[in-house]
Amino acid sequence: MRWPRQVAYLLVLALLLVGPPVVLVRVVGWPANGGPDLRQWVSQPLTAQTLAVALTVAAWAVWLMLAATVAVRVAARAWVGARWLRRVPLPTPLQATATGLAGAAAFGAGAHTGATAVGPQVALPVAAGTLYQSTDPDANGVERLDGVSEVDNAGGVVLREGWLPWDVAEQVAAAAGLVWLRRRRTYQPHKPRDARDDTDLAPLPETVATVQAALAAPTRPAPATGTVPDGPAGSIASLPSGRIALTGPGALAAARGMLVTAALVGLRQPTVSAPFVITRAATRMLLDADIVARPWPGVEVAGSADDAGVLLASSAAARYSSEREDTGRPVLICESAPRSEPLAVALAACAATAVFLDAGTAEVILHVDAAGHTHDPQRPDWVGPRLCVLDPVAATDLLTVITQAHPPDVHPGAGSTAATVTTPKRPRIPRQATGERLDHPPDRAAAGQLDLRVLGEPTLIADGTPVPIRRSAALQLLVFLAVHPDGGSSQQLVEAIWPGLPAHRLTGRLYTTLSDLRTTVRAACGLVVIDHIDNRYRLNPGFCDVDLWRLRTLAAHAATAVTSPATIWQAIADAYSGDLAAGHQWPWLDPAREATRRHVLDAYAALAAAEPDPRRALDFLQAGIRVDPYNQALHQQASKILTALGEHDTATELTDTYHRRLTAAGLRPTDAHHAALHAGVKPVSGR
Structure with missing residues (x-):
């Protein structure tokens, strides 16, 4: 002591x-x-x-x-204590009133013990700076940073240095889903190998993981009373037209939020979104670097103010001549208010909103605080909309994901001959599950062992009986350790399960989750499922067997097999009973899930390539398509075999079904994809 x-x-x-x-x-x-x-x-x-x-x-x-x-x-200790006391958050008038009412109710209950009627329970306001969480005992990532009030949390996702409205966060999750679907579509199956070294299996940036974890929370805090509801695309539409200057500590962060939200809208609506123009100098100022090589969807980068005026004028002329529905005002972001005649004419002609990063000669000056709240210094009583605010790292992360989700051969703003599809109010997050679940039973573990099944719905079995896992974080911890047999440190586990939150503040929650999991397993079978060796947690291989480990062992054998490789390829296919942790969308899961799926696709492709009977080869390809219905290479090979067999109707139906599936997921098939899929498919009359 x-x-x-x-x-x-x-x-x-x-x-x-x-x-x-x-x-x-x-x-x-x-x-x-x-x-x-x-x-x-x-x-x-x-x-x-x-x-x-x-x-x-x-x-x-x-x-x-x-x-x-x-x-x-x-004196130094006294000064530190005085500074700490000044930082202690005092209760707001509403919180003080609520506390007084609660105290009065407590004293009243003690004084009037004879009362029998109980009135309806009224939820008291949550104190500023507290943490909100769901009814789940571990809250699974819904915690927020200390010092962030419920008003700041309301209606959006709080990042380390920024804030996203819910609609923008959903667009980010949809873009992340598109990235993984594009990787699945373009993967080329090859000879099975034990270790996946595919470069496109890199995980998405940490900012995206934080947004995904917030969206996966069971509950969301309701908007605070008195706040202005956020408009579409981070409240850009709620800004007035004309020259607007952003000032204050959140000015640059708000401009980054506008850039990201415009790119998200352009990714979702490439042909109907209003033009968004930004100068190259403003881009360097916002992102602390030069622009990326590929353009962002829905965003035009101008070299100067005069070039920006030309882009706005041409886009306005195209919009007025195309007879399409007006979806909003054009937006310009410029580093300063320039004295450019072409720009002034273009702004007046298309009624655009010009956002300048300094006061200059702006008509409206908006002060933006660090949380994104806007105020007009000339109108103290006016409460403006809350804007999406991002720091340079978060904005760069999100723009990188948007660029990866954007097809390189589809240019934003290009006209389309097809009919415009009405976009739903909320973005559709593409499904990552397979077309249908497979029913191959995994091998049973040896007697006296725990059997952890993570292919399909995660289940821990002891003596033939499933062990109930109460905490969702404990289940996620089991799957994470199954994916990483070498284990992980406490910091790695915390960063994976609760992304975006300070790891040093969540170590206690991790220990609680581990203790509860060990107690549950010990009560079920008396075994120790998790070891702690050299500051790393890992599954005990002596007591626990995992179906994923068996599949990876088969893949390692298939990579080095000299005789009877088809037998091992078939064993890999039989060992796969579904997606890794099917039904769960943990942010760290996608790379491991896709790597596992590719082991099986390689096995089916190898079986089809080695099969002399085209009918049997077609069966293997169709089985692979059921594992991943978005893979283009498998559809192309199956279409070629059907065409060689003379079943042109079936080949055309397979191709059309694949196109409809891509369109439903948000992957617009391009001319190059049409040409690749229809290679060797003869046109059928009447279709």
């Missing part, structure tokens, strides 16, 4: 501060009571009296230095 040692230190310090003065006063006397005569000291400097006085002065000097040091340390 620390307090006895601290008490001993205080006693020694008090003795040093009080003891020497008392001894000096009692033995020598006070320093002002007298001393040697100056003339006597000059004539005889080294006498017993002068030496005694010198030692006394030295002793008092040492004591004064000690007292001064203690005084400085005490």
